Amino acid sequence: MSRVRLRHAVGLLWLPALLAGGGSVGGSETALPPAPPVAVAVGPPERVEQIREEHLPNVLLWTHEGRAVRFYDDLVKGRTVAINFMYADCQRACPVATHNLTLAQQSLGARAGEVSFLSISLEPERDTPEALREYARMHGAGPGMTFLTGRREDIERLRRALGAYDPDPTIDADRSQHAGLVILGNEPAGRWKAISALAKPVRIRQAIERTLLPPSRWPVGEAVVAEAPYELRESVERVDLSALPRMDR
């Protein structure tokens, strides 16, 4: 545990207790990306490496089970992941997102073990590992679904690197706005996408399968479309010509 830089823990009152309690930190000591290589003509960039450098910071986090982990080394490297942001006290989007992700995970069946569901707290001061453990229990989250907390600045760095932010600072400050996205990635394949965690669980599960599996093993056919029911969702309203300006023509 001595490798963890304690100065990072300033401001997190629950952290020293965890550190005293032990836990393991995998991977490298530094979360900083390596220095850029000397600029020579090297051909097209290796996409996987580029994504790791720019989007998968190796920050230190704590799981709802109280384990210290590195984001890249311990959670993402070599894995297929479904990442969302939430907080235990969130009333609207988070419970729905967590519910949908839980259903998607369950419907993965035998493949569930191949996908890590990572839910990262946007209120790290409040969401202690114990609080997240309670949240996980309340939502019936099983193995493979990990709730994470950490230093606010690390989580902010992660959130921006993964694109879960709003360019409007006012909206960005509203945490509930970030709870609707699930970012799917197959790290070794360099395949990353994002969909709404508020979409139907069946569509989330299908998107996860297409992130996890090589294209040759993707489920195919009309059955994929028809797995969600046909819907006619017309939004017809009264014709209102009086709302129109006078037309020249």
Next chain:
Amino acid sequence: MQLSRRDLLRLGIATGAASVLPGGWRSSRASDLASSPATRPFVLELLPGRGIPPIARPVAPFATRPDPADCVNVDGTTAFHVHGPRAVPAGTEFFIVHERPVEHLFSPDLPPSLLWGYDGSIPGPTFIARSGTPQLVRFVNDLPERDSVGIGEPITAIHRHGGFQAAEDDGYPLDTFCTGQSRDYFFPNRPDAGLLQNEHSTNWYHDHAIDITAQNVYRGLAGFYPYRNRIDTGNENDPPPALGLPSGDFDVPVLIQDRRFNRDGFLVYDSFDHNGFLGDKFCVNGLIQPFLRVARRKYRFRILNGSNARVYQLSLSNGQPFVAIASDSHLFEHPVTVKSFVLGPAERLEVVVDFKDARLGDRIFLVNRLEQTDGRKPGNLVSPGTPLLELVVDRDAADPSRVPDTLLPVTEGPRELLPRVRVQRRFKFERTNGAWAINGEFFDENRINARPRVGEPEIWVFESGGGWVHPVHVHLAEGFVLSRDGKAPPALERGRKDTLLVGASFASEVRILIKFEEFLGRFAFHCHNIEHEDMRMMGQFEVVP
């Protein structure tokens, strides 16, 4: 007008290898991606075969193939429309185009990037549609299954944007073909309902595969598809009723796109920018800030914003106005003279510029003054802006071309159609907890959002709140803009539009009048900020008898 070095500096055009970004021009995302390496502007010339795309040439007729049904999309679906071999009318022109990798030079200051081009051309070859002459185009996917660049997926669908074609030929996002496969597209090339007013002007074609369109278009899969008809003949020497618009070398396609490069100078894309990807280098027809030699006469420029998410405001550095003659797919009824215009993703504006008053040696710049730093919306107008294209006046040339006061008369417009409207629909384009929705829902392969009856005009109301701008695109038909926030549309929107900026300063509510003719079945409508589109800000309508 001869620009002094001081003028050039004022325009942000430093000579030599210095950065061309004018002061205050910020990169698209402050947080992570570094700026692209410096490139010198106005070094590469737009020439036929480099920057001016080749004209697609017909081949001998061939037997058509059934559409592939087994190509698996990124979202796991397979083709929705699968057509057997076609029996095409006599006189149909046949084409074969191969989608393939190409080493492309954006600038002599950057190494070549490995792009994907139609026939290896950036932009793709220009197809010329002649009204009354159908075309059968076979697109062959020769893209590699394994790709080291990692931008895009070798799964493609072709959408002729603004085109009037059947659902199975419209590039419906599930109707894809994979590496080693091809799909035959039949384009009837006739105006909607046979009306002269519906003769098309400038379409374009681009990738439309579900989930991956943004990256495939960014990788290079886009090209022009202009039309000719009995008044817009493609020959400025033709007598009336031909309009005599500038033609041949004086009819220039201008595809504007923003791109970004890594520190080694290779094209990069950011899969984690869910708001709309912006580049910091500006390309015209695939070349960073090129130049074009022009003669002292009239030119027709078909200006297309093929960027994923960026909105431009374009003007000429010498203050000269544009004579606008067409918006999106149709000529205007009358020309409109403007000093500047805004162009959102996928929008087209055709303008005539007459260089007759310029002096030999003058350098005139097509300038973008609209700053945009994220996919949300453009920011303020900045001065002096960024020059995208240098026009070098270097010779005299005869000019038999004309711009008549009446271009394409409208015989069936709002006055005729509004009394027949029985259906009004409302579509709210909105950001929903960090993702993109229409009426609160994300594109679902099995949901229909509208069932318009063929030939019956409807009012469609588009809304966007929350400070985001969405370029809303409807397939199959072009609409008349009825109002923007209850007010009459601006002059440049009094023609027909297939893509409309909705939201932010462009009005939070836009009403259009639209009518779908002839072709039944499912078509898409969506946001043309392509990242939003891929994240399922898309709906579908089903035209019914």
